[in-house]
Amino acid sequence: NGIESKERKLHFEVSPIEDISDFDNMPIGHFEHQHRAFLKIQDGCNQYCAYCQIPLARGPERSQIPAEVIKTARSLTETGHLELVLTGIHTGRYSFRKTNLSMLLSMLLEETDENVTFRISSIEITEVTDELLDLMAQNPRILPHLHIPIQAGSDETLARMKRPYTVEQFKKRVSEIRKKVPDISISTDVITGFVQESDEEFAQTVKNLEEIGFSFLHVFPYSRRKGTAADKMSGFIDAAVAKKRTHELLKLSDQLRQNDMKRFKTSEILLEGPENNHPDIMLGYTKQYHPAKVLHPVQTSGRIEVKILGIEDGVFICEEIQR
Template structure:
């Protein structure tokens, strides 16, 4: 029988889809493309916003309409977080949460035998263990994602994820090195450590994120380690010093901001001030020369006045991020923020989004321009066009190079000669070429 997967949401969801796909293959299923004919369809859902929930329901209805005879399972954050989710997903034959992915093969087998709808949503509880999972490979043959952390206890006022994901729990160090060793053996050169609240790795024990990074960089064959999204309040001097000592760690840090206004951050229940955040950026840039600091910024949070928006925009401009993901606040039912006064009209949120995007685009262009003249090792991943190969530097600058020889999967020195659009262009350099200043 054939099975296909639709994944909505973050890199952690993508990793977990790979885990479920491998388990189903071991159970005898053949993977099919999501837009083709298949016997079983699995939708791995996201619930980060109310719009995310809508996307799940629309996708489910489309899958049922296009594949009336298929077995359809919905799993992930939406069923786990939303009361009555099973009733809101009548087209699904199997509804699961975030705690029982390992049972997907048995649930599908049970449904095929008895044709009785299955709703299996197990509540999270304090003290639960990190779910044992390991991925052997990805479609992308140069970079792998490794989930090392799950759960969150921050309770930001706009976020439902603590409900969807439960308490903090972390993958054992031995499991991290074991998984990375297997990925290295399979030919992967780079790995990205991801989690729901990655910065909280080890909080339930005596470990910290630097412990996980140090274990990861010790694995032979993996030449680069990247980090997923991070919270800024963990980055004290000792923390950064340990990271800087890991030579395989790439100088790319996605440091969640959300707002550059202190009063807005307080209403969001974030755990830092703009001044705290700026100090972290200064420390990172000192410890990792030419690093890229990227971020997320929310506009139109409840109560955000025009003055607060201007304060946030000024802060973002002062930092000068390598890239900013801007999004308008979307009320998430079940969160504190959904009931706060001062909800900003949609048109105003869109106006603020456009302005934030326009001004931060200039910083992105300046960052790419600043890379010209540098010689950087580039891990090539794909042929972007005939004879044009695309890859990434350690700070995740996208680079395109012309070559008549296949470059994918190789790390080669490249002289960056300029920028075009959202990437840099360059030429293959000789290893002995000196750095231009």
């Protein structure tokens, strides 16, 4: 048409795929009336356990940029938070470029005030590396508590759940963890009444939970979820049976917590506030994440050393050690 076509040149900036992060960065800048704050560092899951919808709902694993994690951590500590809890769907699989969870923790230790401590919210047994344990053993600012979901204490149940370990592998790793960090407490999640869970399998679970000696149990009856592998199985357990098993494990959890708490004569408590209707009693948690009541403390905020007077209904009764 006598019109001279012109070549268009398109310019693209191409970044390494490792740099692409579809991470929902909505940090909370302040947790009202709490010294403890939660810091999300990871999202998504690639594991596809048979009972779980998280990979379908939250997508593949992805991690927050280290600089953003540090920025948020500093902001939280500047507003008075003394303990930061690192959270994620798979916190232990945090990975951004060449930075793993242990490296990120090392950065956080360097970039935050020495009075700030760190806690890992939940981590899979397959994600607890020697590097992480060495860092915990060397630095008391990483608190000696890990919440490691086992979900069942029977190999047959674990196989149907599509969990990536056996009971013996779990036990062996817990033993190694305790050797490296002797004062650690380890809690766990358990699902009761999973598809086809027999009385024998449940009895194995009870026995193995007792032998491992967790500090407490979070217990959940199995709940059917559309789109999961378990939803397509046969042999669903009656709700009344699952409820009975749940109550049995909750009673076991009380005993396990009591056993773990008996190890301690003194502790460090992070105070959170007064008990309702009792302003002379302060509530808080130990480094091992056991609840505590402190009677008539002189210091009513922050972190204090206490002598443990006793245990009532799974709660330490303490008095402040005066320095």
